[in-house]
Amino acid sequence: MLVVGATLAFAMLLSPTQVAHAQDALPLEELEQLAFEDATRFVQDSVVQVETFGGAEIVNRQLTIQGPSSGTVLTADGWIVTSTFQFKGQPASITVVLPSKERKSARLVARDFSRELALLKIDVDEPLKPATLSDRPGWMIGQWALAIGKTFDPSIGSCSAGILSAQGRIWDKAIQTDAKISPQNYGGPLSDLNGHVMGILTPINPGIVTEGEVEQWYDSGIGFAVPLADVLDRLPRMQKGEDIYPGKVGIRWRGDDEYNQPVVIDGVTPGSPASDAGLEVDDKIVAVGPSLEKLKAIENHSQFKHAMGPLDAGGPFAVVVERRGQRKEFSCILTRELPSYREPYLGLLIDPASDPKNPKVNFVIPGSPAANAGITVGFIIESIDGKPFDDRRTLENRLANSNYRAPIQVGIRNVAGEPSSVKIELTTRPEEDLQWDYQPAAVAQAEKDQAALGGEPKKEVGTVQIPISDVQNKAFAIVPSNYSEKVPHGLLVIFGDAGNLNQSQWAEAWEPFAREHRWIIAVAQSSKENGWSFEEVEIGMRMQNWITRSYSIDRRRIAVGGLATGSILAYIAAAQYPEMFRGVWLSNPKLPQSIRINPSEPFKATSYFINGSDKSVDAFVERIRKNGYAVQRQSSDLDVLKLVEAPLLAPVQRWLRLMEAY
């Protein structure tokens, strides 16, 4: 109440009419009411009706809203800001109805995709009344905020009263209000009690994923406005027809505790602004900003995201890092799209039992970059680009963050123990069915050990029922009879085609592969005969969880598969947990055309094996490849009832084995 009263009084000091009212000894509610009315009258001449004609009705399966929306006048000569909301459907015409009720044809000059705003230009005969900027330092959470639109009448503003609920929302791009926001006043101002504009109402919200995919939050007590000052800052660029996009820098950072962990770089996307500027893995980011003069101190992930949020593509970016105890400053220009990432590939297997600091080559895939560079079994990898490893993870990180287009320098020690350095031209993961054969030395050794020891604690092998209570689904695992705790196994979690599965048939089909190459195959059955429901993705996660706790699993060899109706669940599981599943096998997939595909990133560069003769699959494969993923495509259909046909499974199994390769 204090805030409200003080703000109100402040408003009255500025407005002679209200002071006069106050002296008539009116109760607070009536004073507030007079302030609402005065503010609305003051601001309404800067608000216009925006209308579109024609254009798609449905964009991304959502009905686009018809009927007028609002806009706010920025300059006297006809620059008007509105929300992008009406333009998703590519309208044939845009018109603006001025407070004088005169209708004008408008040009869409530029859009701000980061804030869901659009800039319109109309030709004017008479100067318009631009919105007056509200003074941001004076804002207080809890003060009145009026959402003004031209929903009903072009000359009279419609007013919804609320308060300023919060600042710094949507990664510091928006302020929040509880005034009633709807598509009809999107583009209109959020005004203070002086009729001065705090922000422009927009459909921006935390749920925005891509253009057109705007989750609607209106009428729910939460609405957002982009501060007018931020709109005016970008006006000169937008007036030149430049669209605004969120700026990307191209780094990943360590850990997932938003509020308690410093931002330590875990990966720099090759070819990104960050890598061009010279940022490196292990750099700790301590300050960022649009320039070295306007830095904000960064202590945790959340602060970093808030500092990045308002920065646009094409705009300057300054960053200060701590590198080995020294402060270093870097600058770059943020980009709209990062270069698409593809996982680099060496083509060698590492002995899992070898020293993590000195990984030993177990096998070299014929024709691979490693083979071409002369690396053979028994070599020790000592460094990449001059940097040694602390553990297996560092090795993976070095490789994952290398640019597959550029060569790397690898420090090696040959079988005779002689050190040298070789240049390796990296490639991306193979997309063809490689015929290669190899019996890992470690496996052979483990077999001997097992025979010799015999005393290892016995784990259940064969067809093992996976305990998942409280659901209808049945799940089982095929654990090879030669399972040994000493050898980390691969894990393939399969969502079967809907309906009952013949467990013994499955075991017969997979057991030879599982035994020979040390894999565990876990299979989930749908709870209903006729199909899967999306929630059942969780079953796969629980199976994965149970098996990794019960058996020794190699985290480089965890894959998920889906047969026919089960394929969508496999895809969703992989999309949700890209760091867990390094491979996805989709057999005769049935996927919706519009399914979302996240671009590939280091450690999220799942490789795919997709089989099926249906032509619709090709379109999906093309999209997957475009997003940077390696796909092995086979046109064969797999008869899910005749899984025993080994020739059909053999290519899948070769692909599974390749997952292990660096």
Next chain:
Amino acid sequence: MMQRRTLLVMMILACIFGQTLRADDTPRAEPSKGLEDLFQNAQRSVVKLYGAGGLKGLESYQSGVVIGDGNTILTSWSTVLDVDKVRVVTYDGRRLDAEVIGVDPECELALLKIEDAKLPGFQLDAKIQARPGQRVFSITNLFGIAAGNEACSYQKGVVMAISNLQSKFVGLRSVYRGKVIVVDAMTNNPGAAGGALIDLRGRLLGVIGKELRDEQSGIWLNYSIPIDVVAASVDRILSGKTRAASATLAMAKNPHKPAELGLVFIPNVIPKTPAFIDRVRKDSLAEKAGIQSNDLILLINEQRVDSQKALDQILQTIERGDSFQLLIQRGLELVRVQIRP
């Protein structure tokens, strides 16, 4: 200046301490104690009504306001009233039978009579005008939440606009097409129709209308029928001079057809193909009016032409002998042309 500063300080203090702090020689500016009384009093003039319904999503209850002498109830004309006796439950829990004495089909309002109830009634003062920005309260029995002597519900809001249902909302299926008060609170819920919209002084500003959704935008409209319209409607009902509701988009007996006007549009292949003119036939009405190929029709008689389908629908309502106006976009120009048969 002194006085202003005093006022400021007093207001802040008043806000902090509420009613505990008060000086006789300063203006009253505390949150008014009046509101509490107002809520108590206005509440007595709103009744809960029960009648027919309960099937197919139609509620069997709604709200009503007591007017004038305290024995007359004004409410929304709906299927709830399709019974011999409408059950009225007053603020103090009395259960009374009411009879419908007249309806106004145009405004969808009805008057009910109860015997000797002596309830406090609202005055119908046609001079009271709602204004955008004005603070309002609704009093309704939304969702039938109150029963017996339980109080009807208050909702607070601000007047968003005074508008006309006819002009702006083509997607609305409402019989009433006149002036409305639009508010920013969710007032128009099941059972709320017929309730009261009051101002800060407890005066009746309007009667809550039926639930209404704009089918084009999917947005629910929260509106009341303003007091001047209500007062005129009550007069008509009492004097027996009500009119039938006029059909909103009357079909013409012999309407215009695009082909006969000489207009050839681009192929209509998508659901919302814009009304782009491909060519204009020689010596046609369209050519005489100055329409050119590549023109885009935006409005016909101020009605939105969103697509070729919409254009056909609007032309259906115009008699072939009548002239009409088009708003056309030509390049970046907006041009008005008149078609004169």
